[in-house]
Amino acid sequence: MKSPKVLALVATIAWGSANAATPNLPPLPTLPPPPPMPAPQLTGIQGAVLLDVNSGQVLMAENAEKSLNPSGLVKLMTAYVMYQAEKQGLVQPQQQVHVSDAAWHAQGSRLFIQPRLPVTMAQLESGLLIDGGNDAAIAIAQTVAGSVGGFVDLMNHDAAAMGLQYTHFTNPDGLPQPGQTSTALDIARLSERLIQAYPQVLQVAGKASYTYNHIIQYNYNPLAGQGAINGLGVGLAAKNSWNLDVSAIRDGRTLVAVVLGAPSRSVAGSDASALLHYGWGGWQNRPLYAAGQVVVQIHHVDWSPEVVQGVTTRAVVVSVPQQQQGAKLQAQFVPQTDLKAPIGAGEPIGTLFVRWHGHLLQTIPVVAKAAVQPAGWFTRLLHEGESWL
Template identity: 60%
Template sequence: MKKTAAFFAVLLVSSTAYAVVPTPTLPAAPPMPAPQISGVKAAVLIDVNTDQVLLDQNGQASYDPSGLVKLMTAYLLYQAEAQKMLQPDQHVSVSVDAWHAPGSRMFIQPGLPVTVDQLTHGLLIDGGNDAAIAIAQSVAGSVGGFVDLMNREAASMGLTQTHFVNPDGMPTPGQRSTALDIARLARALVVKFPQIEKVAGQASYRYNHITQYNYNPLAGQNGITGLGVGLASANNWDLAVSASQDGRGLVAVILGASSRAVAGTDAAAMLHYGFHGWQQQQIYPAGAMVAQIKRIDWSPETLSVITPKAINVVIPRPSQGKVESRFVAASNLQAPIKANSSVGTLDLLWQGKVLKTEPVLAKNAVAKAGWFSRLWHRAQGAL
């Protein structure tokens, strides 16, 4: 009897030892709060892949962009190379004006050999004003002609609050931009000319036996790919930083920081927020049907609306809720409509907020329906 009791006691202990304790249900963690960037005039953070603005602090206020002007100088230089107007290994004649350019320099001079590639490094790493003048003269023949190109390109990009006066960013009346415009320019630069990231993120560069160090306080750090630094006035620093991580890219722009170190600290906080506080999500693949429009005066009466490319968005971590879409037809949409023509836009919304807007296209062509087709469509609709 005692053995039997002991046996059941072992069974009881064994069964209770392996009992499963249910895990309590916890509320979802709140999204990471955006950093509060204090002591600067403006700050903007943009996701490169989706063109979404993740942080905007006074981003549309107009200020002197100082050395960040060189981002447009670099854009036009890469554009000239793409159009075969210049070659990276091509030697450039240095003018006296470029030689005597005030401010930061890479120390080019007349008669001293320098290539387009060396000027690119001097422009993006050292922020050389002499390099900017030499590039402007090589691309457009004159500084004035180059500035015209800068403003024309800014207008085509939709940088409506930006006006350039020179290619180097030296303080000049009338030169102005916004943190949002500079961020849009920086994004366009890394998207269209990704080769810039192999240059602008380097910590130093040596030319003419002189080692020049990158003024970007984050240069050389893991994931940092550029882009530019400016000093508008004493204790008035501007900074544009690009970075990549796990297939995503970000651009952070700071205007009017009290020091270079402060600009770097704030930009690093913005990048951390962008990479760790947001996640990318594909909403539609390329060619996905997002809407259909039916009209009895069309032939065929149904128009299918599709995405021209894959549509991605970034949403706060952790994901709470789902992304919704809203098709907005173009005003006065009338037949005939060609296949692959623009027929409206698609708003992507998260918790009622529009994350981004993408154009959408007609999958099929439609023509005006004749009287018999319209009569048939009415009859079909009545059934």
């Protein structure tokens, strides 16, 4: 049986080059060479990540995969599961919520909900994301899943689906409990997914304050209300161990800065601010491909049609250091092993690997633009004849 032949990478990078396929798969993505702007020196933290949501690239990492207590940042997954339930029509933002005794007596930060006092899912959302209300988290969990345990199962299911392999949840509020763990990188990836799937979170999480039942609740995020800051969460893992997850948008770019185990809330804010400054000043984004753009053509005489076009499933943007516009990117397409017809439209046919100075920046799924069927004997004969012309 003849092997598929990669004809060409059709869409090349404007200021780079495109390479033919090779059988060797590249390693996992790595950081590109640092920009001229020096990276910030963080202050006694246990882990940190700076991530560009548009490109999906990690721009800076420090102890990114160290297992730590995520504390209040657990509520980001609580929000994700809540939004998912709303999207599926299981709950409605304006529906009235029954407040249980367990939610009423939740420890730590609170929205101060109580039985027989009216509260809606939308109000619980604000209490969850602005002042980190543990009572709001319990009420949301019980409303969505019927029980806290059932909701935690949903949280862990979604964490596994996102590929957060170092994360495990034991409650929806982040209060200390054995077995609850995550990493700075997993929190950043969770934040990325939350923003992409449910961008409405940014309309709530960045507010400086919120009022419920005549009680003003203030955002624990020390950067809330400043400039481009629009979220996301705060947690106290232990005495003198603060976690902070900050998102911000500037000039169309969305950055997420995660700081775990800072010695104080103000230090966490300063370090997160320094990370964002490094992201804005040291890096730039470059668009490579539009969603659905043809990036490769694969030829096989036993297929009908004889050529399948491969397209991207999403818009592709890369983050590269500032002041290095002249340097080249390389795009390398690797077809799937034993690729053969029939191939349905939208089915995977390979992967595009994008490198910068030899560093792998992104791996991009490539799918078939249109369906391909096995060619009949007459069509194969025509194809064989054409190949001799």
